[in-house]
Amino acid sequence: MMKVEVQAGAATQPDACEEKASRTTLFFSVRDQVGALDECLRALKASDISLTRIESRPSKSEERSYDFFVDIDTDAPEVVQKVVDTIKSVEIVRDVRAIGSLDIAQAPSQPQVPWFPRKMSDLDTFAEKVLEMGEELSSDHPGANDPVYRRRRLEIVQMAKTYRTGQPLPRVEYTAEETATWREVYTRLHSMYPRYACREFLHVFPLLEQNCGYGPDKIPQLDDISRFLKDCTGFSLRPVMGLLTPRDFLNGLAFRVFHSTQYIRHHSDPYYTPEPDCCHELLGHVPLLADPHYAQLLQEIGLASLGASDEDVEKLATIFWFTAEFGLCREGANVRSYGAGLLSSFGELEYALTEAPSKQPFDPSKTALQKYPITEYQPTYFVAESFRDATVKLREFNSTMRRPFQVRYDPYTQSVEVLDSKDKIHHLARAIASEMQLLADAVDQL
Ligand SMILES: [Fe+2]
Numbered sequence: 001m002m003k004v005e006v007q008a009g010a011a012t013q014p015d016a017c018e019e020k021a022s023r024t025t026l027f028f029s030v031r032d033q034v035g036a037l038d039e040c041l042r043a044l045k046a047s048d049i050s051l052t053r054i055e056s057r058p059s060k061s062e063e064r065s066y067d068f069f070v071d072i073d074t075d076a077p078e079v080v081q082k083v084v085d086t087i088k089s090v091e092i093v094r095d096v097r098a099i100g101s102l103d104i105a106q107a108p109s110q111p112q113v114p115w116f117p118r119k120m121s122d123l124d125t126f127a128e129k130v131l132e133m134g135e136e137l138s139s140d141h142p143g144a145n146d147p148v149y150r151r152r153r154l155e156i157v158q159m160a161k162t163y164r165t166g167q168p169l170p171r172v173e174y175t176a177e178e179t180a181t182w183r184e185v186y187t188r189l190h191s192m193y194p195r196y197a198c199r200e201f202l203h204v205f206p207l208l209e210q211n212c213g214y215g216p217d218k219i220p221q222l223d224d225i226s227r228f229l230k231d232c233t234g235f236s237l238r239p240v241m242g243l244l245t246p247r248d249f250l251n252g253l254a255f256r257v258f259h260s261t262q263y264i265r266h267h268s269d270p271y272y273t274p275e276p277d278c279c280h281e282l283l284g285h286v287p288l289l290a291d292p293h294y295a296q297l298l299q300e301i302g303l304a305s306l307g308a309s310d311e312d313v314e315k316l317a318t319i320f321w322f323t324a325e326f327g328l329c330r331e332g333a334n335v336r337s338y339g340a341g342l343l344s345s346f347g348e349l350e351y352a353l354t355e356a357p358s359k360q361p362f363d364p365s366k367t368a369l370q371k372y373p374i375t376e377y378q379p380t381y382f383v384a385e386s387f388r389d390a391t392v393k394l395r396e397f398n399s400t401m402r403r404p405f406q407v408r409y410d411p412y413t414q415s416v417e418v419l420d421s422k423d424k425i426h427h428l429a430r431a432i433a434s435e436m437q438l439l440a441d442a443v444d445q446l
Contacts, residue, residue: 253302284340
């Protein structure tokens, strides 16, 4: 009876930065008996406060009991105390505590866990949160003093700002000037790829030309690319206003969602952009999102980032930097590029494979601590043996992180499950057993 998880619709979209300040989570335990939930809800209703989330799970400390986590949209001490007193007055309730902005993943005795998305639509909370650029441009942006460019960029940014899960991805009618910029970048990079790009990238690129409209004369649409990626690896693209926080960006990868800008750099300098633009995203990042092993590597980084400490998110963001942005990989006696920062930069793509920079074997425990410049070529790169090998090493590294719980992504419901109860772990074990049976049957039939 009490094993239901109740979620309060649209009100369950906490903003990690802004809403935390005025949100309190109440924790209390309830004996499992008929009408228990109704009784608690009645008491909360009588307090005249708005609930933004109610979740329950079997109690870890007491059998036939359930722990409840209820978010209320206030942190005013007098209001919180009044609600706590009201809940305490319910006979079947025990152990009532107001535990600030804690999340369901933590018990009161555990360290604070940052909010993280549980379902695909939770990513909507990132739509209007960007670190920089977004609707504004920094003064050193080549388009900063071009009102036509600024207006156009803002138009495209607004599409990302208003996009929500489930809607068709916005299609942009690119102008002749924008297409000319794309053509210049595309043509030059395309000629360099056979010499510098890894084999997985070279395998996928012609498929993008065949299926997604890649070519020098047209800027491909996110919607077409996203559909293609979905068929290949389950990855999808999502428009974004500008640079997300590392936490938000990495959290999206847990859902196999890649946040992508849709505007293009200023036409005055096709070879330079101070921010990610569609050339960087579509030429640098997209191709390998169609590779299953690379997709797995990125999702592992994303899953590890859910609810991770700030310190661990910084390490994961550094690993992302030295893999997805500036990664090199071994191919027999050669080294090739797979990082998007390289594959979308003429100069650094060439430089990275010279003798000038240092090249270290990819080792997450070392890579995660490497300092790096963001406005000049990298002095150090990390070389992966393969995407699979990098994923294995990353998993080992992730197991050393201090997060007090494990998560898994459920592709059927497109949601993240926190493995924090016997029921959930049993369910996972049964699913694995079923897969093992399938494997055994398949081997028998060979
Ligand atoms: Fe990037």
